[in-house]
Amino acid sequence: MTMYAASQLIIYLLILFTLGYFLSGYIMQKMQAPVSRFESRIFGALGMLGRNAQGNRAEGMTWKQYALAIVLFNIIGFLALFVLQLMQGNLPLNPANMSAVSWDLAMNTAISFMTNTNWQAYGGESTMSYLTQMMGMSLQNFLSAATGIAVAFALMRGLIAKKSAHIGNAWIDLWRCNLYILLPIATVIALLLMSQGVVQTLSAYIDVQTLQGDTQTIALGPVASQEAIKMLGTNGGGFFNANSAHPFENPTPFSNLIQMLAIFVIPTSLCFCLGKISGNLKQGLAILAAMSLLFIGMYSLTVSSELAGNPWLTSQVSGLTAADVSGNMEGKEVRFGIVASSLFATITTAASCGAVNAMHDSFTPMGSFGLMLQMQLGEVVFEGVGAGLYGMLLFAILAVFVSGLMIGRTPEYLGKKIEPFEIKMVVLGLLAGPMTVLLGTAITVMTSSGQAGIFNPSAHGFSEVLYAFSSAANNNGSAFAGLAGDSVFYNSMLGLAMIFGRFGVIIPVLALAGSLANKPRLEVNNGTLPTTTPLFVGLLVGTVLMIGALTFIPALALGPIIEQIWMLGS
Numbered sequence: 001m002t003m004y005a006a007s008q009l010i011i012y013l014l015i016l017f018t019l020g021y022f023l024s025g026y027i028m029q030k031m032q033a034p035v036s037r038f039e040s041r042i043f044g045a046l047g048m049l050g051r052n053a054q055g056n057r058a059e060g061m062t063w064k065q066y067a068l069a070i071v072l073f074n075i076i077g078f079l080a081l082f083v084l085q086l087m088q089g090n091l092p093l094n095p096a097n098m099s100a101v102s103w104d105l106a107m108n109t110a111i112s113f114m115t116n117t118n119w120q121a122y123g124g125e126s127t128m129s130y131l132t133q134m135m136g137m138s139l140q141n142f143l144s145a146a147t148g149i150a151v152a153f154a155l156m157r158g159l160i161a162k163k164s165a166h167i168g169n170a171w172i173d174l175w176r177c178n179l180y181i182l183l184p185i186a187t188v189i190a191l192l193l194m195s196q197g198v199v200q201t202l203s204a205y206i207d208v209q210t211l212q213g214d215t216q217t218i219a220l221g222p223v224a225s226q227e228a229i230k231m232l233g234t235n236g237g238g239f240f241n242a243n244s245a246h247p248f249e250n251p252t253p254f255s256n257l258i259q260m261l262a263i264f265v266i267p268t269s270l271c272f273c274l275g276k277i278s279g280n281l282k283q284g285l286a287i288l289a290a291m292s293l294l295f296i297g298m299y300s301l302t303v304s305s306e307l308a309g310n311p312w313l314t315s316q317v318s319g320l321t322a323a324d325v326s327g328n329m330e331g332k333e334v335r336f337g338i339v340a341s342s343l344f345a346t347i348t349t350a351a352s353c354g355a356v357n358a359m360h361d362s363f364t365p366m367g368s369f370g371l372m373l374q375m376q377l378g379e380v381v382f383e384g385v386g387a388g389l390y391g392m393l394l395f396a397i398l399a400v401f402v403s404g405l406m407i408g409r410t411p412e413y414l415g416k417k418i419e420p421f422e423i424k425m426v427v428l429g430l431l432a433g434p435m436t437v438l439l440g441t442a443i444t445v446m447t448s449s450g451q452a453g454i455f456n457p458s459a460h461g462f463s464e465v466l467y468a469f470s471s472a473a474n475n476n477g478s479a480f481a482g483l484a485g486d487s488v489f490y491n492s493m494l495g496l497a498m499i500f501g502r503f504g505v506i507i508p509v510l511a512l513a514g515s516l517a518n519k520p521r522l523e524v525n526n527g528t529l530p531t532t533t534p535l536f537v538g539l540l541v542g543t544v545l546m547i548g549a550l551t552f553i554p555a556l557a558l559g560p561i562i563e564q565i566w567m568l569g570s
Helices: 003-031 037-045 063-090 103-114 130-160 170-195 223-232 253-278 281-308 311-316 337-350 365-376 387-407 420-446 458-473 488-517 534-557 560-569
Strands: 206-209 215-218
Touching (some): 003 170, 003 281, 037 170, 063 103, 063 170, 063 488, 130 170, 130 387, 130 488, 253 337, 253 387, 281 337, 281 534, 337 365, 387 420, 420 534, 458 488, 534 560
């Protein structure tokens, strides 16, 4: 890694941690405040406050009630977006006269935005009307992000509760996440992006005459408002097909910095929230340190690979040496360059964002290896809003369980004993993604319908399929664009992967939260494993890498690893 690449990383992290720390206080104030009289009246009238053991109205919910509310909330969002796409040809705010979306693409897109994945098998400016983009995509960006934050707080409450059946109220949590956290912050980000030239208009597309005398259609739209929540909510779906590489979405280096900060700021602040809610800030800092170490390692691998360039080029051009090739600029915007593109790519795949300002398909094999592996680790390296924290907490509980086995003591985390039920839920949550990725990839490469969408032969074609299912199952949404994903087969298979990858983790996490909430909180004693030390951080990072390596290295060996070997051998 060059000094320039290291300095960009250091500056970015310093700004990020500062913003995250101060934002955590605001989030804690809003999410942990007592239920107000207004909220009690509104949600009580709607029957959304739940019932206690005596059948009286209660402000909290059991984990089963909470999970049911979350699933119901997301099903409603899916149906609304699905119907909106099918009807968009007959609805207003459609200046380009977009027709209805096919049922399979509409289903895939509705699942994608419901699960915070934002996988896009379509070009936004050529497929979706302004109304669909605003009322469908942008709105669902808020709702899916709020789901992740709510589930993270439910798990944190379960860790600190003392013999309680309740982990909070899902409806109130979702209300507060949207109204008090996501909406005001997204508004500020949208204004900042507009100041940099990001488009925000309801005007129709315009036709202009080019210097060659041809006519070109310039797509416009309400871009800044969608761009803000796309990044803040780690959603990633672009208004335009080129996503954040498009100059109307991401015109300047400063807008690029704003977007990168927006992706990580809430996941970072939630780590500080964990420390504050547990009464020991070091607990949150330990989780943040583990995430940061993994992120720095993956960024170092990616940026070093991209700066080194492709040695195959020098072997094919007579007289060309490695010194003549200034890195791998293929698929990258000149206004960002290799370093900023590599940092953005590492951030967006560390988070479950999926926004791109460069073509990941054109990264070097080892550069793309780092991007793919971050998703396959379960998107716990900061990850999506809320999802990264509860994903990393699953690994933290597994780490203390493994250490407990070593010393013959019942493991504890934040004063809660980790017993068989908790470990079962942890394992279910951690297996949901890998099983979906590997099974989906295997079915795809073995069937004629799956093979029909693979345009690149051999190892890179396999990498594209593996990347697609890694992205879908881990709710990322970025892609190796050489895969033809808009077919009934891929829309259905990837849609199922998104559902299992999202709710296959959320439901075990909520069950874990409910079980922990019912346990007494034990005092720290001489036998308690410290979970705030560098040793524990190392154990946590090792657990994440060990599970990721054991699960995915055989599959990666058939894709980017063998591509790298071939490239070096050439």
